[in-house]
Amino acid sequence: MECKQSLKEFFFPKLNKRFLIRAVSVALASFLFFYFILTPIALKGKSMEPTLKDGSIHFLCKICYLFGRIHKGDIVGIKLAGQKVILLKRVVAEENEKVEFKNGKLFVNGIEISEPYIKTESDWNYEGKIVEKGKVFVVGDNRGVPMESHDFGEVSKKRIIGKLVW
Numbered sequence: 001m002e003c004k005q006s007l008k009e010f011f012f013p014k015l016n017k018r019f020l021i022r023a024v025s026v027a028l029a030s031f032l033f034f035y036f037i038l039t040p041i042a043l044k045g046k047s048m049e050p051t052l053k054d055g056s057i058h059f060l061c062k063i064c065y066l067f068g069r070i071h072k073g074d075i076v077g078i079k080l081a082g083q084k085v086i087l088l089k090r091v092v093a094e095e096n097e098k099v100e101f102k103n104g105k106l107f108v109n110g111i112e113i114s115e116p117y118i119k120t121e122s123d124w125n126y127e128g129k130i131v132e133k134g135k136v137f138v139v140g141d142n143r144g145v146p147m148e149s150h151d152f153g154e155v156s157k158k159r160i161i162g163k164l165v166w
């Protein structure tokens with residue numbers, strides 16, 4: 001009988017002052033955590049396939065780069081307009097590095113980079129460019145689509161709002 005009463009109180013608590021303070025505290029803490037620290041995002045588009053699927057849900061850690069720097073290979077969230085539009089792209093080159101594509105292969109500073117996450121053949125050709133100071137070079141993983149239909153290139157580090165953690 002005591003167990004049944006405990007379950008009833010758990011699922012249907014009395015709406016007293018203590019309960020309301022606890023509920024508001026949990027709601028506020030959840031909002032702050034998921035807005036400022038670990039933001040959920042729904043992926044729309046195929047530019048990161050097969051690594052990330054269209055329609056999948058992921059989390060972006062907004063504080064990861066407060067304690068560390070952006071590295072090649074990181075999948076990052078890039079703010080386009082406000083907080084509503086965020087692109088997910090992979091960092092392939094850092095500032096002062098020369099990046100180019102030759103017959104679908106990525107070269108950084110003249111060295112071919114192994115990209116095991118690329119599963120489709122590509123014919124991309126992109127003349128070498130040195131990444132400017134304060135920027136990184138980003139590109140999606142789905143290189144099977146024509147280069148002209150892809151958003152990629154240099155992005156200011158200030159526009160990167162976090163690192164994909166899941």
